[in-house]
Amino acid sequence: MMGRLGALSFWQSLVMQLRPDKKELAAAYAILERVGIADKLFERTDSLSGGEQQRVALARALYQQPQMLLADEPVASLDKSRARKIIELLHETAHQENWTFVVSLHDEKLAREFFPRIVRLEGGRIVSDGSDV
Template sequence: MSIILKITDLTKTYPTGTKALEGVSFTVDKPQVVAIIGPSGAGKSTLIRCINRLVEASSGEVLLGNTDILSLNSRQLRRARRQMGMIFQEYNLVERLTVMENLLSGRLGYVGFWTSYRRKFSKKDFADAFELLERVGLSGYQNTRADALSGGERQRVGISRALMQQPDLLLVDEPTASLDPKTSRQIMRLIVELAHERGMPALVNIHDVGLAQAFCDRIIGLTAGKIVFDGSTRQITEQVLTDIYGEEDWSSTIRKIEEENEVGAE
């Protein structure tokens, strides 16, 4: 199986002296949805941002396919970034642009300035955009301004923008932390379905252990900048959660998942 993403000994120390990541290594070699769980401040956001270099790592290696991300110059980095779609907690849409323009901004890495300035994207780009809007349940919203949408709708636009890039990898940062429980489940389901449909791996930072267990194929536990667990969703036990988050009564969290597994088995 070919390697899609290989991270070796990744370290990040912020100028303040905070060690966000200390020697993180893992490999994603098949199109699976990987949840990254861990307490606040464990380095989840930093890890994801070091992959597309919104944050510059201090040392280590990030391989996307055969590309050594950390050694790229700015032009090469732009080319690499368009292969990585990113989805954010606060959606991060450009509020005064329409839904369509927000989707098209996913194509910016592929076209020249004048093409994008005149909004003269290819017919295929527009066709893809309308298809995506339909897929995420926002048909007819193309001319709506992003600031007129609800949280769940905005996140659907955020997902579509990332997919417009036709990425090889999805980086997802707390996609549900600003949403209500029902919308959270719908958004998680949508992300996971789209990742599987397109055979595209995804790294998902997520607070909610229940959601991670319900939707993701693999879970990486991050604590104080180090990986303390890396395994399939089934391997999560009370002991594992104690290793990641510290001492707490985890019985209710685990039991909920076992029930869901039983339901799934029937």
């Protein structure tokens, strides 16, 4: 699917867009289901809300199965309940797949709940770094 086009030849990417592989479509659907937007599978992203678009971006990142995931405010457009679920999903996935997961969050409580190391920045400078921040 679209999230893996960089790993395909031109011909494969063209065929994939014209006739998606059922296995790839199922994998994409499963990830969209995990981020709570499976019902949006065939909708254009420009018709989605900001929070839904943010979850599409996260789903794309997960679909690519990265070794490292760098997320800048990945839950900024989500309500607290959904934000917690998404961070939990990303944290669990990174742990299960042995990925490095670096995230910036403004919600310190949420950060402390999921991450053993917190680096606090103020004015572009590190003011604390460690687990006992």
